[in-house]
Amino acid sequence: MTAIGFDDVTLTLGGRDILRGVDLAIPQNAFIGVLGPNGAGKTTMMRAILGLIRPSSGHIRVLGEPATRGHAAVGYMPQTRGLVSTAGLSAWDFVASAALGHRWGLPILSATARRDVERVLDLVGASSLARRKLGALSGGERQRLLLAQSLLGTPRLLLLDEPLISLDPRYQQAMVELVRGLQRKLGLTVLFSAHELNPLLAALDQVLYLGLGHAALGTVDEVITGPVLSRLYGSDIEVVHLRGRIFVMSGDHPVERHDPNQCRSHAESHAESHTRHV
């Protein structure tokens, strides 16, 4: 059985097609890296899988059922913004708010739910953070709490939207390894979106690359090629393999950018920093 099936799916936002006529069969029990430039539709696609956006045409099936909101077997880690007003809350309360948080009534957890919170904190190695305030945690530690929330209950599919955002290369590697380990241990299907391919290379089973309304799914060797990516970027793309790393080049510039604020003219020094991070 496939974990996620797209049947001729078109996703439209504000009158613009983000994905157009996409067919996909994402296998179960796999670590899928979701890549594509800013605005390619990675977040939109995850929201559609969650049932938050209805396809303007076509059908999405998730774990054998039509995509609907609140599917108990789908865990989600949203692309994060700052958690400003909640900075004074404890990490435990933050994670616990998501434990059956959709039910009506008082936010008092049963013993079972409390054990579940302990379990997911332990899974992501964040048990020691439980008493700390959110505002006193590093970005990487907060990302782990978000990952913990996505593991509450019994998910079989995890949608992780940019878990590497604002992490330094070492923390990125730790995050990827953590998720890969959980994916294997719990037998999960993981969609892991990112802006860079290289941090994911060792963990990936398949790549799902988005661009210009199209999607390409397959192994790295099948998808990360000049012809496939040229179609997704709408320009001539060259793929350069260098010391076990892969650079997607448009002309002389790498198109994946580590830091969105970095401007194109710095592309050279940027390529250098890529190589340093081995």
Place this chain on the structure above:
Amino acid sequence: MFDYDFMQNAFMAAAIVAVVSGVVGYFLVLRGQTFAGHALSHIGFTGATGAVLIGMSPLWGLVGMTVLGGVGMGLLGEQLQKRDVAIGVVLSVALGFGLLFLHFFTAFATQATALLFGNVLGVDAPTLWTLLGLGAACLAGLAVIARPLLFASLQPELAEARGVSLRLISVAFLALAALAVAECAEIVGVLLVFTLMVGPAAAAQRLTSRVGQGVALSVLLAWAEAWGGVALAYVTDWPTSFWITALSGSVYLLSGLPALLRDRWNHSP
């Protein structure tokens, strides 16, 4: 001072309102919607003056307008609620209408002062029962939505994916907040609603990082400040609302001390 009926009523009214504002205020602060709460009270002022003008009780005008305003703000959507400019415009227009109603009804000056700055010493037995009923309704409603409300406040995207309707929660919460604001205005007046709704809750959030303890502390602080205000007013003959604001402000300032001292302690060798 407990020999007088009006003092007994004042203490009971203050207690009811403190509990309601302490609980609702906690979520208002958590959601970053304190300014919306402030605006609701101003909208309520227009409702109250309008009600008096057509011969109705100001409390019901207050309740009606704040709840309407709360539902309206909720329906306008997540983003708009936090847009301070839009809220600011609405509240000044509302206050302007309140002023106009005041102009049409000149004998209204003392009632206007009571509305603006509260008059807890003037609470009679029927009003007390109304406050109790409204407060109970508000807390009962909050007890129903508290869990998804907390979830939606801390992790809106995830809550939405789990099936929580952010719109429904937002509208329901602002309607309940409007009830609390109307109650609160009865004690400290529409201009000073902040002092019981926001002061204790914000202080509580500085003092504890746990939700349960935070709500409890927020209630305790609001209650202590309200009773302290009534008692001090009795002793000094100064306005109750002044004392409540003074206590609320002091408590908020003091609530920053533990963190400050901790930092000092950590920084000194």
